[in-house]
Structure formats: C-alpha cells, structure tokens
Amino acid sequence: MKLIKLSVVVPVRDAESYVGDALASLARNARRDFEFIVVDDGSADATGQIVEDFCRDLPGLVVVRNDAPVGLADARNLGISLASGRYLTFMDGDDWLAPGYLGDLVGAIERLDCDFVRVDHVQAEGRKRTIHRAPLATREVVLKPRDHILPDHARTMVDYPYAWAGIYRRDLGDLLTFPGHLHTAEDRPWIWRLHRDAGSFAVVSLAGLFYRRMVAGSLTQTGDARQLHFFDAFDLVFADLEEEFMPKAVRTFRALLAHHLELGERLSPELRARFEERGATTLRRFPADLLAGTALDPERDQILLDLLDRR
Numbered sequence: 001m002k003l004i005k006l007s008v009v010v011p012v013r014d015a016e017s018y019v020g021d022a023l024a025s026l027a028r029n030a031r032r033d034f035e036f037i038v039v040d041d042g043s044a045d046a047t048g049q050i051v052e053d054f055c056r057d058l059p060g061l062v063v064v065r066n067d068a069p070v071g072l073a074d075a076r077n078l079g080i081s082l083a084s085g086r087y088l089t090f091m092d093g094d095d096w097l098a099p100g101y102l103g104d105l106v107g108a109i110e111r112l113d114c115d116f117v118r119v120d121h122v123q124a125e126g127r128k129r130t131i132h133r134a135p136l137a138t139r140e141v142v143l144k145p146r147d148h149i150l151p152d153h154a155r156t157m158v159d160y161p162y163a164w165a166g167i168y169r170r171d172l173g174d175l176l177t178f179p180g181h182l183h184t185a186e187d188r189p190w191i192w193r194l195h196r197d198a199g200s201f202a203v204v205s206l207a208g209l210f211y212r213r214m215v216a217g218s219l220t221q222t223g224d225a226r227q228l229h230f231f232d233a234f235d236l237v238f239a240d241l242e243e244e245f246m247p248k249a250v251r252t253f254r255a256l257l258a259h260h261l262e263l264g265e266r267l268s269p270e271l272r273a274r275f276e277e278r279g280a281t282t283l284r285r286f287p288a289d290l291l292a293g294t295a296l297d298p299e300r301d302q303i304l305l306d307l308l309d310r311r
Helices: 019-027 047-056 072-082 101-112 170-176 187-197 225-238 243-262 269-283 288-292 298-310
Strands: 006-012 034-041 061-066 087-090 116-119 121-125 128-132 166-169 201-204 209-212
Touching (some): 006 019, 006 101, 019 047, 034 047, 034 072, 047 061, 061 072, 087 101, 101 166, 101 201, 243 288, 269 298
Parallel strands (some): 006 087, 034 061
Antiparallel strands (some): 087 166
8 A cells, every 4th residue: 555645735727828837847746655636626628638638647646626616725625635645735726846846845844843834935927936935034943833923013924824835744634624615815714723723833945836926817816706705714813813813813904904905996896895894894893902003004004094984
C-alpha cells in the first residue's frame, strides 16, 4: 500500500485558459508519495477535458466533478474529504508552482514538526512579478498561532488569509474545512479559526506559488450578489470571539469595508445599496468606544462616517 505524504487540493471552474499551466506545474512537482485532487466545480468550458488529458502525464492525479457549481469553499471541502496525505495544501486552478516547490514545502513542515507552516508567495500580473511576504518577520521558529493574531493596529498573520500559502497537517481535521455557504471571503473565518485553535505554526521564507491577479471572472473582479458574503464571513469571525481579539477583528473589518466601498462602482445601484445597508448595520452593532479605538486614517474613516450618515 502506497503511503501518501502530501495531498494537493485544486478547485477549478471555467479556467480553460490557465488550468493547463497549473497542471503542468504540478507535474514538475510530482512525487510517488504526492496526490493531486482536482475538483472541477461545474465548468462549462473545456476545463474538464484539459484536466482529463493530464491523467497520463500527472502521476497521482484524482479528478472529481460537480455537475453544478457549488463554490470555492465547498469545492475545497470536497477535495479535503478525499485527501489521504499526512499533509495538505491548496492551489487554485489559475495559479502555478515553481519546480520543486512542493518538496520544499513538505521539507519545511517535517523539519519544524508543527501543525502548519505559512509561506510567502509571488503575485503575477501580466509580466510583472512581485514577492508578497507573510506578515511575520520571525522565520523558522515554531510559535503559538494565538500569539500572532495581535497587535490590532498592525498587519498580522490573520491578515494573510490565503489558504494556498502554506501546508497543514491533515489531522487538524475540521480546522481545515471552509464555511461552505460562503462564495467569497471564506478564507477570513478560516484563518481566524486556525490561529485561535491550532497548537503550533511557523513561517518560512519560501515563495514558490505564483498567484495570478486580475483574472476575468474571478470574484475579485465580479460585482454580483456574492459580494454580500463578505458580511457573512465576518459574522463568523465575530461569533464567540474573545474580547481581547475584538479590536483586531473590528479594525480589519472596517479597513476591508472601506476598500469595498471605494470599489463600489463595480456593483449595480441596487446591489451597492444593499452592500451599504449591510455595512452600516454591522458598524452600528459595535460600541462607539470600540469604533473610536479602531480608527484607520482620515480618508477611510471619512468613507465610513459618510456611510453611517447616508444610512
């Protein structure tokens, strides 16, 4: 019986322009003890055929298909449920990996012997490449995840939510599953829960995943009703949150809300009105002193004050 060291979960939908590059990069990382679980989430283009064509060239490839799209979170959860590796990582179907990256990722978590390891990544926009660092400067040291949620006024590890920027012990179990009803921002409650409840983690200086930005059809570029799931995601973050962490969560919510409002032209007038109403309602849930203590900067604070005045 072959023992699987690493399971790579790859949800993909309507990515015929990119999925070949993604799978070719996996082939350059393949090992006999790796498996690659591709979840075709109801693609309506040639994605499924391209994935099937790789069955000959990518050892360890497992392909499952949803007849109708269920969203990124549930597609990932399906892949997790099928995984058999000791460790687990993720890749999206429009991204790609440097050769040897997965072996280095496994080497890091085996060397450090912790629950999960977080890494840097490369942002790719056209021909431009930019390394984005995980927020924690301390590297190659095993730490307690709860100790790196704060301070509230600085960028910390819960502000770096990308599931694919790391490797995780599969026996973390439910800590690795995503809130399935969310179609965007599902990684926000996921990263908060991981840092609140896991026992140990580390950050290493490894940047081998290339995150493709500005992809047409991605939720960052789409202004439909799924954008309202941003509020549902933060409702999960706030639920049963320890008092010590509330200022951090509120500050993060306020910063992201201001950002979304700055991009409001991508929403229809009706959807923008709904978005603004949800934003104002959420802000009013918090005590005035908490809002005052989580001020951002004059420009963004004014955006949020204007929102409350309008609503």
